[in-house]
Amino acid sequence: MTDLTPDAVLDASGLNCPEPVMMLHQHVRDLAAGGLLKVIATDPSTRRDIPKFCVFLGHDLVEQQEQAGTYLYWIRKNAG
Template identity: 50%
Template sequence: MIETLTCDAELDARGLNCPLPLLKAKMELNRLASGAVLKVIATDAGSQRDFSTFARLSGHTLLHETAESGTYTYWLRKA
């Protein structure tokens, strides 16, 4: 299943409100090599819209996202 998708880095953004999860994800992606996968865990419901829009506009790939009990997890592949 996708939960076993490997990641090169993980960012715990739980408890942070918009736009901090996305800003921290952008900073983390800047550190990673092209093709690397970043897993982001957030609790801000607005992050669902933010991450899909960010991926589309930035050229990064949103590989998968889950929403379970108020926790949102995203897997982004750096362009």
């Protein structure tokens, strides 16, 4: 099983597109290479936007879950 203990948490609950991804960009920038960021969001558009963000910037979307209208993502920052 993958260890999903994050190095940092971004709670973007209640925010709508594009705010969660804008905040994600800043949080990933501040994270050390290889660090794991947990994102908590309530905007359904993050299901599309966050995976695209990871592909575009080369980060690893380790895990993605949905729990009662809350979307959870674990993103590992690329080493570059």
